[in-house]
Amino acid sequence: MRNTNCVVDVDYAQFYKKKQRIGGDVFLSSRDPEKTRIGCTLSDGLGSGIKANVLANITANMAQKLSFSPLQVIKSSEIIMDTLPVCKERKISYATFSIVQMQLDSTEEIKTRIIEYDNPNSFLFDGNTPVDFKPQKIALKRKRGGKSELVRYNELVLRDGHRLVLMTDGVTQSGIGTKAYPLGWREKPLREFIRESIAKNSQISSKELAKLIIMRARANDGGEPGDDITCAVITVRKPRDLVLASGPPFHKEHDKNLVDQVMQFTGKKIVSGGTTAQIFSRELNKRIFVDLKNRDREVPPCSRIEGIDLVTEGMLTLNRAAIELENRNPVENITSSSVRSFVELILQSDRILFLVGTKINEAHQDPNIPVEIGIRRSTIHRIRQILETTYMKETEVRYL
Structure with missing residues (x-):
């Protein structure tokens, strides 16, 4: 950036x-x-x-x-x-x-x-x-x-x-x-x-x-x-910065590096994905608290980890956020609380750094999961394109 x-x-x-x-x-x-x-x-x-x-x-x-x-x-x-x-x-x-x-x-x-x-x-x-x-x-x-x-x-x-x-x-x-x-x-x-x-x-x-x-x-x-x-x-x-970590690194020994990059980042922090959240919980020795007050039929609820501004589920949340951003749907009209919080934090920021893990999540090979979920890399690319062209945000991606 x-x-x-x-x-x-x-x-x-x-x-x-x-x-x-x-x-x-x-x-x-x-x-x-x-x-x-x-x-x-x-x-x-x-x-x-x-x-x-x-x-x-x-x-x-x-x-x-x-x-x-x-x-x-x-x-x-x-x-x-x-x-x-x-x-x-x-x-x-x-x-x-x-x-x-x-x-x-x-x-x-x-x-x-x-x-x-x-x-x-x-x-x-x-x-x-x-x-x-x-x-x-x-x-x-x-x-x-x-x-x-x-x-x-x-x-x-x-x-x-x-x-x-x-x-x-x-x-x-x-x-x-x-x-x-x-x-x-x-x-x-x-x-x-x-x-x-x-x-x-x-x-x-x-x-x-x-x-x-x-x-x-x-x-x-x-x-x-x-x-x-x-x-x-x-x-x-002054610019407002945000880092979004999604997906585990290809090599497990790089887990600590991912967590260190996020925790040393000056700005807001989002962790997206259940496996990614578990990595942060383990490396930081912090518990994950699931917010069961706000439930949604389509998107799992947010979680909380001390020191992280927002913790969400992965692919479902990312895909839904991409749709809401693409349609320029006002934040207050987004029905899912986790997607609403995700989009709100993104739009409040000017420069967004994506840290994307490249390890394949076996759950996404399940044929019962809708085809439109795609893979993490293409979804992140889609979100970046929307943010840069529609919202004039500055973005950067690093693959781990």
Whole structure:
């Protein structure tokens, strides 16, 4: 894993407009193969439902591809605006966008460019202190004629403790027409809500902060959003590390080496697999306590070993976790408590080290075990791929 002083935690939360089964807001984030650049796009399609979703998806996907091209972000914005149709009646573009491009050349400073078109202003915080920044307003002329469109452009340097908050107008217009917020959730009270949320929990993740903001926005609307509500948060912070040990080493004499690597690791620790747990119990001279309170028909319960953050069963848990991660199922919706704890710890971490034993477990040769269980190595590979591409985590694997 790379020796970096800071990592970028990117996540979002979203509610659909009441009575809608699909949202018109789209948030996408990705990283280049060299892991030197991150691109994020938040787009709000005009209206709601399927049509808005298609327009926002086109905009966001186009912006993401252009973010990793040699083109400057302003030129990319021109291309997007020339591509998007314009509403004949309202004379406005069929989708808004906020594009964030981050350069990860330095281990401590992240050069960031932001360009926003018709979305609410983004907020920047240093810790829980709001940071004012004045965007440069640039007029972009459509090639097909029509009025010039104003975009807001900023160049920033993000450091440890900085948070950038993006949102659609479903947040800022929440509560509009009510006694508390006759003109919507305006900038001053919204900024103060974010400041208080960070002050209460300085370690709050991007996902948790985004969720707090949209939950409050939905409450402003009386629990029935009048528009799609989406908030994305980009946090720069110290990396959180995790080690996951799964499977016994090929040679039994390497058992102690496996345990030593895990116990000397600075960060969270997961042991996955019954045989692996027995190795740790033996080498550490610690008892294994099985949690019988939380039972699941499909996945065995967690266990506890002193000094280990989480002990789970092996292949069933790993395969189920891979499915939940692949589907981006919210942690709170995962029914199995052991899988939920596993996924939660993984997603709270930025850099994950997998220590994978290569000894064949005879139990997995049983023909009665479903074929999809596969072998440990392929399952770990699948989880790594999901974590790196979908969640932008850094991973490393070592085979023992």
